[in-house]
Amino acid sequence: xxxxxxxxxxxxxxxxxxxxxxxxxxxxxxxxxxxxxxxxxxxxxxxxxxxxxxxxxxxxxxxxxxxxxxxxxxxxxxxxxxxxxxxxxxxxxxxxxxxxxxxxxxxxxxxxxxxxxxxxxxxxxxxxxxxxxxxxxxxxxxxxxxxxxxxxxxxxxxxxxxxxxxxxxxxxxxxxxxxxxxxxxxxxxxxxxxxxxxxxxxxxxxxxxxxxxxxxxxxxxxxxxxxxxxxxxxxxxxxxxxxxxxxxxxxxxxxxxxxxxxxxxxxxxxxxxxxxxxxxxxxxxxxxxxxxxxxxxxxxxxxxxxxxxxxxxxxxxxxxxxxxxxxxxxxxxxxxxxxxxxxxxxxxxxxxxxxxxxxxxxxxxxxxxxxxxxxxxxxxxxxxxxxxxxxxxxxxxxxx
Ligand code: SF4
Numbered sequence: 001x002x003x004x005x006x007x008x009x010x011x012x013x014x015x016x017x018x019x020x021x022x023x024x025x026x027x028x029x030x031x032x033x034x035x036x037x038x039x040x041x042x043x044x045x046x047x048x049x050x051x052x053x054x055x056x057x058x059x060x061x062x063x064x065x066x067x068x069x070x071x072x073x074x075x076x077x078x079x080x081x082x083x084x085x086x087x088x089x090x091x092x093x094x095x096x097x098x099x100x101x102x103x104x105x106x107x108x109x110x111x112x113x114x115x116x117x118x119x120x121x122x123x124x125x126x127x128x129x130x131x132x133x134x135x136x137x138x139x140x141x142x143x144x145x146x147x148x149x150x151x152x153x154x155x156x157x158x159x160x161x162x163x164x165x166x167x168x169x170x171x172x173x174x175x176x177x178x179x180x181x182x183x184x185x186x187x188x189x190x191x192x193x194x195x196x197x198x199x200x201x202x203x204x205x206x207x208x209x210x211x212x213x214x215x216x217x218x219x220x221x222x223x224x225x226x227x228x229x230x231x232x233x234x235x236x237x238x239x240x241x242x243x244x245x246x247x248x249x250x251x252x253x254x255x256x257x258x259x260x261x262x263x264x265x266x267x268x269x270x271x272x273x274x275x276x277x278x279x280x281x282x283x284x285x286x287x288x289x290x291x292x293x294x295x296x297x298x299x300x301x302x303x304x305x306x307x308x309x310x311x312x313x314x315x316x317x318x319x320x321x322x323x324x325x326x327x328x329x330x331x332x333x334x335x336x337x338x339x340x341x342x343x344x345x346x347x348x349x350x351x352x353x354x355x356x357x358x359x360x361x362x363x364x365x366x367x368x369x370x371x372x373x374x375x376x377x378x379x380x381x382x383x384x385x386x387x388x389x390x391x392x393x394x395x396x397x398x399x400x
Contacts, residue, residue, distance in 0.1 A: 076243060079221065079281050080254065086277035087257035090264070094118060095126060097201075097256070103177040104135055104169070106202035110194045111162050116153050118263070124153055135169035135177070138162070144357055144398035147315065147387065148322045156315060157385055161189030179203055200255045206248040208240040209255040213262025218243065220266060224283030229295045269293045310378040313368050318388060318398050321358040362394035 095101065096109040108128060112121040128149055132138035138146070143160070150159035165188045169177055177198070178184055184195035192210075199205040210232050218239055219227035227236060245251045265272045271292075273285050284290075303309055369375040379396065382388045389399050 075281055079278055080245065080250075082277040082281070083257045083261065084253060087253065087260060091256070091260055092118070092264075094122065101129070101202075102134070103179075103198055103202035105129055105133075107165075107177060107190070107194065107198050108162065110197045110201075111158055111189065112153055114158065114194075115155055121153070124149075124151060132166075134175055135166040136175045138166035139170040142357075142400050143386075144322055144400055147398050148319045151319065152312075152316070154312075156387055158189065160386055164188035165190060177202075179205075181207070197255075200252045204248050204252045206244065206246070206251040208237070208244050209259065210237060210240050211259060213259045213266075214240065214255070215262075216268060217258050217262040217266040220271070220284035221278050221282045224287045224290075226284075226291045226294045268295075307374065307378050307381070310369050310374055311382055314365070314375075314378060314382060314396065315387065317360055317364070317368055318396060321360055322398055357397055357400055359391055359395040359397040365394070365396055 091097070094109070096105050101109075105125075109118075109121065109125050112125055112128075131149065132141060141163070143163070146159050146163050147156055150156050153159075168187055169175060173183075178187075179199070181195050181199060184190050184198060185192065196207050196209045197211075199207050200209050212227075212229070215227040215232060215236050219225055219236065222239060222243065223235075243254075245254050261276075261278070265276050266278075269292075271289075273279050273282070273289070276282065276285075279285055365379070366372060366375065369378075379388070379390065383390050386399060388396050390396060
Protein backbone atom coordinates (compact mmCIF):
# COMPACT_ATOMS: atom_id res chain seq x y z
CA UNK A 1 0.00 0.00 0.00
CA UNK A 2 1.45 3.36 -0.99
CA UNK A 3 1.77 5.75 1.89
CA UNK A 4 2.15 9.47 2.04
CA UNK A 5 5.72 10.61 2.65
CA UNK A 6 4.31 13.55 4.60
CA UNK A 7 2.28 11.46 7.00
CA UNK A 8 0.77 8.07 7.57
CA UNK A 9 -2.23 8.57 5.32
CA UNK A 10 -2.70 5.77 2.78
CA UNK A 11 -2.96 6.83 -0.83
CA UNK A 12 -6.53 7.19 -1.92
CA UNK A 13 -7.97 4.25 -3.75
CA UNK A 14 -5.22 1.84 -2.80
CA UNK A 15 -5.92 0.74 0.73
CA UNK A 16 -8.40 0.49 3.51
CA UNK A 17 -8.93 4.23 3.62
CA UNK A 18 -9.73 4.59 -0.06
CA UNK A 19 -12.56 6.59 -1.57
CA UNK A 20 -14.18 3.27 -2.34
CA UNK A 21 -14.18 2.08 1.23
CA UNK A 22 -13.94 5.43 3.00
CA UNK A 23 -14.41 4.75 6.67
CA UNK A 24 -17.16 7.03 7.76
CA UNK A 25 -17.55 8.18 11.28
CA UNK A 26 -20.41 10.43 12.30
CA UNK A 27 -19.38 14.02 12.78
CA UNK A 28 -20.44 15.20 16.19
CA UNK A 29 -21.12 18.71 17.36
CA UNK A 30 -20.29 20.16 13.97
CA UNK A 31 -16.62 19.30 14.41
CA UNK A 32 -14.81 18.68 11.16
CA UNK A 33 -11.92 16.25 11.40
CA UNK A 34 -8.66 17.32 9.86
CA UNK A 35 -8.38 16.26 6.26
CA UNK A 36 -5.64 13.89 5.22
CA UNK A 37 -3.07 15.08 2.72
CA UNK A 38 -3.45 13.43 -0.65
CA UNK A 39 -0.38 11.94 -2.21
CA UNK A 40 0.59 11.55 -5.81
CA UNK A 41 3.73 10.36 -7.49
CA UNK A 42 4.07 13.80 -9.05
CA UNK A 43 4.82 15.21 -5.61
CA UNK A 44 8.09 13.34 -5.32
CA UNK A 45 11.15 14.34 -7.38
CA UNK A 46 12.51 11.50 -9.43
CA UNK A 47 9.30 9.48 -9.43
CA UNK A 48 7.96 8.56 -12.84
CA UNK A 49 4.82 10.60 -13.51
CA UNK A 50 3.82 8.83 -16.69
CA UNK A 51 1.43 6.52 -14.79
CA UNK A 52 -0.95 9.35 -14.06
CA UNK A 53 -1.27 10.68 -17.47
CA UNK A 54 -1.61 9.97 -21.11
CA UNK A 55 -1.73 6.94 -23.37
CA UNK A 56 1.93 6.72 -24.43
CA UNK A 57 3.41 6.19 -21.01
CA UNK A 58 6.73 5.02 -22.44
CA UNK A 59 7.55 8.44 -23.83
CA UNK A 60 9.67 10.32 -21.30
CA UNK A 61 8.19 13.68 -20.48
CA UNK A 62 11.15 15.65 -21.78
CA UNK A 63 11.13 13.84 -25.16
CA UNK A 64 7.79 15.26 -26.19
CA UNK A 65 8.11 18.42 -28.24
CA UNK A 66 6.17 21.43 -27.08
CA UNK A 67 3.25 22.17 -29.36
CA UNK A 68 0.45 24.69 -29.52
CA UNK A 69 -1.90 21.99 -28.33
CA UNK A 70 -2.50 22.50 -24.63
CA UNK A 71 -3.57 18.90 -24.28
CA UNK A 72 -0.11 17.65 -25.31
CA UNK A 73 1.73 15.46 -22.84
CA UNK A 74 4.04 18.26 -21.73
CA UNK A 75 1.28 20.71 -21.09
CA UNK A 76 -0.99 18.25 -19.38
CA UNK A 77 1.75 17.01 -17.09
CA UNK A 78 2.67 20.56 -16.12
CA UNK A 79 -0.96 21.52 -15.61
CA UNK A 80 -1.68 18.49 -13.47
CA UNK A 81 1.41 18.92 -11.37
CA UNK A 82 0.57 22.57 -10.69
CA UNK A 83 -3.09 21.85 -10.06
CA UNK A 84 -2.48 18.91 -7.72
CA UNK A 85 0.00 20.94 -5.68
CA UNK A 86 -2.53 23.75 -5.46
CA UNK A 87 -5.26 21.28 -4.44
CA UNK A 88 -3.13 19.83 -1.66
CA UNK A 89 -2.55 23.28 -0.24
CA UNK A 90 -5.91 24.91 -0.88
CA UNK A 91 -8.73 22.38 -1.03
CA UNK A 92 -11.54 23.35 1.30
CA UNK A 93 -11.87 21.07 4.27
CA UNK A 94 -15.45 20.06 3.56
CA UNK A 95 -16.73 17.25 5.78
CA UNK A 96 -17.78 15.00 2.89
CA UNK A 97 -14.34 15.03 1.31
CA UNK A 98 -11.22 12.90 1.74
CA UNK A 99 -12.96 9.60 2.38
CA UNK A 100 -14.65 10.74 5.58
CA UNK A 101 -18.19 9.88 4.62
CA UNK A 102 -20.10 7.14 2.92
CA UNK A 103 -21.10 7.19 -0.76
CA UNK A 104 -24.57 8.08 0.51
CA UNK A 105 -23.12 11.07 2.35
CA UNK A 106 -21.39 12.20 -0.82
CA UNK A 107 -24.63 11.92 -2.75
CA UNK A 108 -26.43 14.02 -0.14
CA UNK A 109 -23.70 16.67 -0.38
CA UNK A 110 -23.99 16.75 -4.17
CA UNK A 111 -27.78 17.10 -4.12
CA UNK A 112 -27.55 19.88 -1.53
CA UNK A 113 -24.83 21.66 -3.51
CA UNK A 114 -26.85 21.90 -6.68
CA UNK A 115 -27.61 25.60 -7.06
CA UNK A 116 -26.39 26.25 -3.50
CA UNK A 117 -22.87 27.28 -2.51
CA UNK A 118 -20.92 24.52 -0.77
CA UNK A 119 -19.98 26.77 2.13
CA UNK A 120 -23.70 27.31 2.84
CA UNK A 121 -24.36 23.59 2.60
CA UNK A 122 -21.93 22.51 5.35
CA UNK A 123 -24.12 23.15 8.46
CA UNK A 124 -27.16 21.64 6.74
CA UNK A 125 -25.21 18.57 5.67
CA UNK A 126 -23.75 18.04 9.15
CA UNK A 127 -27.15 18.31 10.78
CA UNK A 128 -28.81 16.17 8.11
CA UNK A 129 -26.26 13.37 8.31
CA UNK A 130 -26.37 13.50 12.08
CA UNK A 131 -30.13 12.94 11.95
CA UNK A 132 -30.29 10.57 8.98
CA UNK A 133 -26.85 8.98 8.48
CA UNK A 134 -28.04 6.58 5.79
CA UNK A 135 -30.74 6.10 3.20
CA UNK A 136 -32.89 3.89 5.43
CA UNK A 137 -33.02 6.54 8.15
CA UNK A 138 -34.05 9.24 5.68
CA UNK A 139 -36.60 6.95 4.08
CA UNK A 140 -38.41 6.53 7.38
CA UNK A 141 -38.59 10.26 8.18
CA UNK A 142 -41.80 12.21 7.68
CA UNK A 143 -41.96 14.62 4.76
CA UNK A 144 -42.54 17.46 7.20
CA UNK A 145 -39.32 16.62 9.02
CA UNK A 146 -37.41 16.43 5.75
CA UNK A 147 -38.70 19.77 4.46
CA UNK A 148 -38.05 21.40 7.82
CA UNK A 149 -34.48 20.13 7.89
CA UNK A 150 -33.96 21.35 4.31
CA UNK A 151 -34.44 24.82 5.75
CA UNK A 152 -33.32 27.65 3.52
CA UNK A 153 -31.24 25.60 1.10
CA UNK A 154 -33.70 26.51 -1.63
CA UNK A 155 -35.39 24.51 -4.38
CA UNK A 156 -37.07 22.22 -1.80
CA UNK A 157 -38.26 19.76 -4.42
CA UNK A 158 -34.70 18.47 -4.21
CA UNK A 159 -35.45 17.36 -0.65
CA UNK A 160 -38.46 15.36 -1.75
CA UNK A 161 -36.51 13.75 -4.57
CA UNK A 162 -33.70 12.90 -2.18
CA UNK A 163 -36.13 11.15 0.11
CA UNK A 164 -37.65 9.26 -2.84
CA UNK A 165 -34.11 8.23 -3.74
CA UNK A 166 -33.50 7.11 -0.14
CA UNK A 167 -36.59 4.91 -0.26
CA UNK A 168 -35.37 3.16 -3.41
CA UNK A 169 -31.84 2.71 -2.04
CA UNK A 170 -33.17 1.40 1.28
CA UNK A 171 -35.70 -0.92 -0.32
CA UNK A 172 -34.15 -2.14 -3.56
CA UNK A 173 -30.46 -1.95 -2.66
CA UNK A 174 -30.57 -2.86 1.04
CA UNK A 175 -29.38 0.59 2.07
CA UNK A 176 -26.18 0.46 -0.03
CA UNK A 177 -25.91 3.06 -2.76
CA UNK A 178 -25.39 1.23 -6.07
CA UNK A 179 -21.95 1.47 -7.66
CA UNK A 180 -22.74 1.58 -11.38
CA UNK A 181 -23.60 4.58 -13.50
CA UNK A 182 -26.74 3.01 -14.96
CA UNK A 183 -28.14 2.12 -11.56
CA UNK A 184 -27.36 5.55 -10.16
CA UNK A 185 -29.00 7.57 -12.95
CA UNK A 186 -32.09 5.39 -12.58
CA UNK A 187 -32.55 6.68 -9.00
CA UNK A 188 -35.03 9.53 -8.40
CA UNK A 189 -33.39 12.92 -8.69
CA UNK A 190 -30.00 11.57 -9.81
CA UNK A 191 -28.77 12.80 -13.18
CA UNK A 192 -25.54 12.51 -15.12
CA UNK A 193 -23.62 14.99 -12.98
CA UNK A 194 -24.60 13.54 -9.61
CA UNK A 195 -24.01 9.94 -10.72
CA UNK A 196 -20.58 10.83 -12.11
CA UNK A 197 -19.65 12.84 -9.02
CA UNK A 198 -20.57 9.98 -6.68
CA UNK A 199 -18.66 7.42 -8.74
CA UNK A 200 -15.60 9.67 -8.91
CA UNK A 201 -15.53 11.30 -5.47
CA UNK A 202 -16.95 8.47 -3.36
CA UNK A 203 -15.93 5.36 -5.29
CA UNK A 204 -12.73 6.58 -6.91
CA UNK A 205 -13.86 5.36 -10.34
CA UNK A 206 -12.43 6.90 -13.48
CA UNK A 207 -15.22 8.94 -15.00
CA UNK A 208 -15.33 12.54 -16.21
CA UNK A 209 -17.40 14.85 -14.04
CA UNK A 210 -18.86 17.77 -15.93
CA UNK A 211 -20.30 20.69 -14.05
CA UNK A 212 -20.30 24.43 -14.72
CA UNK A 213 -17.07 25.08 -12.82
CA UNK A 214 -15.18 22.26 -14.53
CA UNK A 215 -16.41 23.26 -17.96
CA UNK A 216 -15.42 26.87 -17.44
CA UNK A 217 -11.93 26.09 -16.10
CA UNK A 218 -11.10 23.46 -18.75
CA UNK A 219 -12.42 25.57 -21.57
CA UNK A 220 -10.39 28.58 -20.52
CA UNK A 221 -7.12 26.80 -19.76
CA UNK A 222 -7.09 24.32 -22.62
CA UNK A 223 -9.22 25.86 -25.36
CA UNK A 224 -8.62 29.53 -24.61
CA UNK A 225 -12.28 30.48 -24.70
CA UNK A 226 -15.32 30.89 -22.49
CA UNK A 227 -17.72 28.05 -21.85
CA UNK A 228 -20.99 29.75 -22.60
CA UNK A 229 -23.26 27.85 -20.24
CA UNK A 230 -26.34 25.88 -21.22
CA UNK A 231 -25.94 22.15 -21.72
CA UNK A 232 -22.45 20.75 -22.09
CA UNK A 233 -21.62 20.40 -25.78
CA UNK A 234 -19.78 17.58 -27.49
CA UNK A 235 -16.48 19.49 -27.58
CA UNK A 236 -16.59 20.06 -23.82
CA UNK A 237 -17.44 16.44 -23.11
CA UNK A 238 -14.68 15.20 -25.38
CA UNK A 239 -12.22 17.53 -23.71
CA UNK A 240 -13.16 16.42 -20.20
CA UNK A 241 -12.73 12.78 -21.25
CA UNK A 242 -9.46 13.39 -23.10
CA UNK A 243 -7.65 15.14 -20.27
CA UNK A 244 -8.83 12.86 -17.48
CA UNK A 245 -5.85 11.05 -15.88
CA UNK A 246 -5.79 7.39 -16.80
CA UNK A 247 -5.37 6.15 -13.24
CA UNK A 248 -8.61 6.15 -11.29
CA UNK A 249 -7.35 7.72 -8.04
CA UNK A 250 -5.70 10.58 -9.93
CA UNK A 251 -8.80 11.07 -12.05
CA UNK A 252 -10.86 11.56 -8.89
CA UNK A 253 -8.40 14.13 -7.56
CA UNK A 254 -8.30 15.82 -10.95
CA UNK A 255 -12.08 16.17 -11.08
CA UNK A 256 -12.25 17.65 -7.62
CA UNK A 257 -9.27 19.93 -8.14
CA UNK A 258 -10.54 21.38 -11.42
CA UNK A 259 -13.96 21.89 -9.86
CA UNK A 260 -12.42 23.60 -6.84
CA UNK A 261 -10.30 25.84 -9.04
CA UNK A 262 -13.43 26.87 -10.94
CA UNK A 263 -15.24 27.60 -7.69
CA UNK A 264 -12.50 29.53 -5.93
CA UNK A 265 -10.10 30.96 -8.52
CA UNK A 266 -11.33 30.65 -12.09
CA UNK A 267 -14.69 32.17 -11.27
CA UNK A 268 -17.18 33.25 -13.90
CA UNK A 269 -17.00 37.02 -13.71
CA UNK A 270 -13.73 37.85 -11.96
CA UNK A 271 -11.16 35.05 -12.27
CA UNK A 272 -8.16 35.53 -9.98
CA UNK A 273 -5.56 35.02 -12.68
CA UNK A 274 -2.83 36.72 -10.64
CA UNK A 275 -2.97 33.96 -8.05
CA UNK A 276 -3.91 31.07 -10.33
CA UNK A 277 -1.58 28.07 -10.38
CA UNK A 278 -2.39 27.48 -14.04
CA UNK A 279 -1.73 31.02 -15.23
CA UNK A 280 1.57 30.15 -16.97
CA UNK A 281 -0.27 27.51 -19.05
CA UNK A 282 -3.63 29.18 -19.53
CA UNK A 283 -4.56 29.87 -23.14
CA UNK A 284 -7.46 32.10 -22.12
CA UNK A 285 -5.17 34.38 -20.15
CA UNK A 286 -2.58 34.37 -22.92
CA UNK A 287 -5.27 35.43 -25.39
CA UNK A 288 -6.26 38.42 -23.23
CA UNK A 289 -9.33 36.73 -21.68
CA UNK A 290 -11.58 37.22 -24.72
CA UNK A 291 -15.30 37.53 -23.96
CA UNK A 292 -14.76 37.23 -20.19
CA UNK A 293 -18.05 36.51 -18.44
CA UNK A 294 -20.00 35.88 -21.65
CA UNK A 295 -22.93 33.53 -21.09
CA UNK A 296 -25.32 31.77 -23.38
CA UNK A 297 -27.90 31.48 -20.67
CA UNK A 298 -30.37 34.26 -19.93
CA UNK A 299 -29.58 36.73 -17.18
CA UNK A 300 -30.38 35.74 -13.62
CA UNK A 301 -34.04 36.27 -12.82
CA UNK A 302 -34.84 38.94 -10.26
CA UNK A 303 -36.07 37.48 -6.97
CA UNK A 304 -38.19 40.22 -5.40
CA UNK A 305 -41.84 39.80 -6.21
CA UNK A 306 -41.43 36.48 -7.98
CA UNK A 307 -43.42 33.34 -7.30
CA UNK A 308 -40.17 31.88 -6.01
CA UNK A 309 -40.10 34.49 -3.28
CA UNK A 310 -43.74 33.86 -2.37
CA UNK A 311 -43.28 30.09 -2.31
CA UNK A 312 -40.24 30.59 -0.09
CA UNK A 313 -42.23 32.73 2.33
CA UNK A 314 -44.95 30.12 2.64
CA UNK A 315 -42.51 27.29 3.25
CA UNK A 316 -40.50 29.36 5.69
CA UNK A 317 -43.66 30.06 7.71
CA UNK A 318 -44.57 26.36 7.73
CA UNK A 319 -41.08 25.35 8.75
CA UNK A 320 -41.23 27.93 11.50
CA UNK A 321 -44.33 26.46 13.06
CA UNK A 322 -42.93 22.94 12.64
CA UNK A 323 -39.71 23.80 14.41
CA UNK A 324 -41.56 25.66 17.14
CA UNK A 325 -44.25 23.04 17.47
CA UNK A 326 -46.90 25.58 16.65
CA UNK A 327 -46.10 27.80 19.59
CA UNK A 328 -45.24 30.85 17.56
CA UNK A 329 -48.90 31.52 17.11
CA UNK A 330 -51.74 30.52 19.35
CA UNK A 331 -53.91 29.94 16.31
CA UNK A 332 -51.60 27.32 14.87
CA UNK A 333 -53.20 23.93 15.36
CA UNK A 334 -51.52 20.57 15.64
CA UNK A 335 -52.40 17.03 14.69
CA UNK A 336 -50.45 14.17 16.27
CA UNK A 337 -48.86 11.64 13.97
CA UNK A 338 -46.27 8.98 14.67
CA UNK A 339 -42.60 9.63 14.13
CA UNK A 340 -42.86 7.68 10.88
CA UNK A 341 -45.70 9.83 9.72
CA UNK A 342 -48.45 7.22 10.10
CA UNK A 343 -51.59 8.31 11.91
CA UNK A 344 -52.47 5.56 14.40
CA UNK A 345 -55.93 4.11 13.74
CA UNK A 346 -56.26 2.86 17.30
CA UNK A 347 -54.30 3.56 20.43
CA UNK A 348 -51.46 1.02 20.52
CA UNK A 349 -50.38 -0.63 23.74
CA UNK A 350 -47.13 1.30 23.76
CA UNK A 351 -47.55 4.81 22.43
CA UNK A 352 -44.88 5.75 19.90
CA UNK A 353 -43.34 9.18 20.11
CA UNK A 354 -45.60 11.66 18.41
CA UNK A 355 -44.55 14.49 16.19
CA UNK A 356 -46.87 17.46 16.06
CA UNK A 357 -47.81 18.58 12.57
CA UNK A 358 -48.96 22.15 13.05
CA UNK A 359 -51.12 23.95 10.57
CA UNK A 360 -50.93 27.58 9.55
CA UNK A 361 -54.41 29.15 9.66
CA UNK A 362 -55.75 30.85 6.58
CA UNK A 363 -55.61 34.35 8.06
CA UNK A 364 -51.91 33.93 8.78
CA UNK A 365 -51.35 32.55 5.31
CA UNK A 366 -53.00 35.61 3.80
CA UNK A 367 -50.83 37.89 5.91
CA UNK A 368 -47.74 36.49 4.19
CA UNK A 369 -48.32 38.22 0.86
CA UNK A 370 -50.57 41.09 -0.17
CA UNK A 371 -51.40 39.90 -3.68
CA UNK A 372 -53.78 37.04 -2.90
CA UNK A 373 -54.14 35.97 -6.52
CA UNK A 374 -50.39 35.36 -6.70
CA UNK A 375 -50.45 33.86 -3.22
CA UNK A 376 -53.11 31.32 -4.17
CA UNK A 377 -51.29 30.44 -7.37
CA UNK A 378 -48.17 29.74 -5.33
CA UNK A 379 -50.10 27.68 -2.79
CA UNK A 380 -51.53 25.62 -5.64
CA UNK A 381 -48.11 25.06 -7.18
CA UNK A 382 -46.59 24.05 -3.84
CA UNK A 383 -49.44 21.61 -3.34
CA UNK A 384 -48.91 20.24 -6.84
CA UNK A 385 -45.21 19.76 -6.09
CA UNK A 386 -46.06 17.79 -2.95
CA UNK A 387 -44.41 20.39 -0.72
CA UNK A 388 -47.48 21.38 1.31
CA UNK A 389 -50.94 20.12 2.15
CA UNK A 390 -54.06 22.30 1.96
CA UNK A 391 -56.59 21.59 4.68
CA UNK A 392 -60.37 21.86 4.10
CA UNK A 393 -60.51 25.15 6.06
CA UNK A 394 -57.77 26.71 3.92
CA UNK A 395 -55.02 26.30 6.50
CA UNK A 396 -51.71 24.81 5.35
CA UNK A 397 -49.20 22.36 6.72
CA UNK A 398 -46.11 20.48 5.64
CA UNK A 399 -46.88 17.00 4.31
CA UNK A 400 -46.69 14.12 6.72
S1 SF4 B 1 -5.28 32.00 -15.46
FE1 SF4 B 1 -7.23 32.99 -15.07
S2 SF4 B 1 -8.58 32.29 -16.70
FE2 SF4 B 1 -6.81 30.92 -16.68
S3 SF4 B 1 -7.44 29.20 -15.39
FE3 SF4 B 1 -6.41 30.67 -14.07
S4 SF4 B 1 -8.02 31.98 -13.22
FE4 SF4 B 1 -8.88 30.89 -14.99
